[in-house]
Amino acid sequence: MTTLAAITSDSQRLLAIVLFLSFVGLTLGITVYMGRRTKSAEDFYAAGRSIGGIQNGIAISGDYMSAASFLGIAGLIALFGYDGFVYSVGFLVAYLVVLLFVAEPLRNSGKFTMADVLAYRLRQRPVRIAASVSTLTISLFYLLAQMAGAGALVSLLLGITSDVGKSLTIAAVGALMIIYVIIGGMKATTWVQIIKAVLLMGGTILISVLVLLHFNFNVSSMLSAAQEASGNPNFLAPGNKYKDPVDLLSLGLALVLGTAGLPHILTRFYTVPTARAARTSVNWAIGIIGAFYIMTTFLGFGAAALVGSKAITEADKGGNSAAPLLAQFLGGGSGSIGGIVLMSVISAVAFATILAVVAGLTLASSSSFAHDFYGNVIKKGKATGAEEVKVARFATIAIGILAIVLGILAQKQNIAFLVGLAFAVAASANLPTIMFSLFWKRFTTRGAVWGIYGGLAMSLFLVVISPVGWGTPTSLFSTTTPALFPLSNPGLISIPFGFFCAWLGTMTGREETSEEKYPELEVRALTGAGAH
């Protein structure tokens, strides 16, 4: 028995590695090909604005459907039932904020980064510095989550259990993402996202169909089997994970308002030629992401019913192994050829997912550093495109190394929590300033700076004093001292606080520049006149 298990785990390891290396080979080939076509700053930051609306919609989906969604939500549903599904709803509805308020005006009035829109009507230096700080903070939290996920996944699926092995995997993922971004810029990153999105959707559809086949396409019997297997009569009702409804509300707010402030999603709208194409891309993203999150319920409840929470938590306490274990079961179970193949495919897809998302995040943060901080703050707009791109490439290396180091340190952290935090910071620091810049005539530089730093500081502070740091068995600082702030997500307080700071900063100062700049911005944002 032990020999058999060893052989299967070896062949499984081999197959997963072969599949993953094919993905890496294919995407590296594309990266080199695209790299030859990346000449100007516009190519590097925005893919020469040559991406079609549909392609960009698929790429947005690729950027958004992270390992936290694929492995994390499937795991949450498998272990906690209904509460995991609430994540899916929040992640999707968030795109209406993007569609109605942000995508088109941003595309029309900005150039390469989120800060371009703020800087158009406000004083550039302070708002660009602030936007750069928040972009780097949000991207780093998000990066950490993905890197930590990569380490966990490897130990789980390839049987690498040593700390050195995990750390080496994280370093390898980091090195690959640095190569994609440095060589291929936005063009290569976009195609990596598109390929990954297609693979992820393909894998998810396959598993979903197999789950539904198992239950004769009867969702009700799948749900009742999941409930029976869980042994919890309330498995299909909310409240199994979020005992405190206020905690759920706080998370729900962060999810729905965070997406429109995520730098790596916002910069994607600069890759299309027009606002109309930006609209098309959000619509495609909504369609793809919506279908994906509906299917997460088949993965999650399917895993609860067919694999069972005991086997899932034995493999990984966070539940991240639910989808791969489900694949193994559907292929014929542990030890069968089908089980090995299917589990390897799903593992390789999960790796591809992590790799693509980290590339997108790294590009967004190095772009902000090079374009906002270096180009417009240090060089005061006098840097050439070539100089900015050179700095962006160096920044990519620096951010990549930082992410590798922090990723190795954060290995034991809960992935979903880190992503939830990134959403809360994005909603608290970025969203108020973006919305007020676009829609509030009186808004001032001081309001923008206060809004960004206020939202950022409050969300980070609340996390530090929350149960994440204190009073629970998994807390960072003390497992016995109770937390000062009871909620695990800061959104409920920090998002209104971000809006309040932006408002207060505006009301307590006067500014001359925005008086004629705002009407100009409005015309640009709504009509697309003078768009880059």
Place this chain on the structure above:
Amino acid sequence: MSTADTSHDDPYLVVERSPKFRDLRSRYRRFIFPMGAVFLGWYLLFIYCAGWQREWMGTPVWGAITIGYLFALLQFVTTFLIAWLYTRYADNNIDPEAIELKEEVERLDAARGAHPTHTSDEELEQADLSTGA
């Protein structure tokens, strides 16, 4: 370049003052703000039920399918619906005038003899200096 003394000629400001643009802007805002309130309210109602009406959400309606499961699916449906409504509205009520006004800006700009697309970064640098930042 649109410095303070020549701002009256700025094609953007001319267009911004035109009734056609004001009309377009109010049509845009008249859709997005009420619709934004509708979907946020609808979503918060879902969160409220998931947090405070757990038993009701857990009530089975058809086999093991619960009210909560259907409510969540309904959120997906309304998201698709609102995206479709907005796209249709923008196609019919925003895009035609937006394109006309964009051409108007470009026409005015060309008539002024300036570059059709001026670089905002240079202007901002000036704005930055003029406020003594």
